[in-house]
Amino acid sequence: MGRAVFLLIAVAFLGAFLYLNVLPRFSPQPRAQPMRFSHKAHFEESTCEGCHVYVMEHGAAGTPTLENCLDCHDGLQSEKAEDQKEEEKLVVYEEEEREIPWAPFPRLASHVFFSHRRHAAVSEIECATCHEDIAESLTLPGNPPYEFTMKWCLACHEEQEASTDCVACHR
């Protein structure tokens, strides 16, 4: 009897340990972003390539550097106090001579090759076709806001009669 109780408690402890400590490591945790960045507010003033400066020229679109931000943010521009609090972080980064520590989401698998230039500049596809309503968002997402699967890519490639050769994307 005592033995059974002991076993039960041991199993309960083990279960609790797995649930609290091990399981979370296998599910994606939201990542902390350095500031509450509003795509919406920026999109009203600028365009996508205003901040993602390489989107029309290179494979990677690029995340804005502090310098890119300071090009426009010359002093505090927000009106609301809570927005100013966020904007002040830029001043701090500048004083500390630090880059903005954006938390980018895991990139594509190392054998998958994608070119923003090919899609946005050459084929003139709207950003929202793949990035949905990110331009409407008020905060930076902590988890990937959408999932790009090969099936999803191929559906469009087939419809548009773009290349469906494996090596066009996998190398």
Add this chain to the structure above:
Amino acid sequence: MPRYGMVIDLDRCTGCQACAVACKVENNVPFSSPELALEGRTIAWMQVLPFYEGEFPEARTRFMPALCNHCEIPPCVTICPTSATYLSEETGIVAQIYPRCIGCRYCAVACPYTVKFFNWFKPKWPEPMVAGLNPDVSVRPKSVIEKCTFCSHRVVKARERADGEKRKLKDGDYQTACQEVCPAKAITFGDLDDPESRVAALSKSPRAFRFGEDLGTEPKVYYLREGEWDVERER
């Protein structure tokens, strides 16, 4: 659809190995060592094979750059259980998709030209070279087969450029690394089905032959043997 192929003029080749080096750098192919070579574990998508003839003082060496022949009837593709290696309908390139490859090495055995290489180890480079790896090509993991891809990442780039300029891809837009670097201009590359292309003209030269033609693999790499140059066409 283009059908890319190559012509290598053995009469022009000086055996300088520039093509072999360019290929390694372009495609992130790891270095080898004499010890690995003895174990047959080198990786060399492009290698210049020497053939020795005669005795001193009448001795001479002939050179033959050897790479995947991108066969029209590729035995490596027929045998691959996972379609990791396949003949592209869009380009005629025999491609290799690394994440599909299970490393069974059937293809390496099936290839009569022995140009498929297995990754026995995780590749390593001297530290200063790591930053210089080609970002357009993946670094292959351990346990997959690799081989010449006719620099297929370059056709993607060339198409992107041509489409950006709103024009059709023309002969010479898409060059392989070995072709680009050859100081003797021994390597010509392009669409074999394009009647205007230099590669198509040279492949019909009376000097042209293919490696192991009797095997029925229909290689798309042609060699030009020594002989009278057809100067008009070979300019």
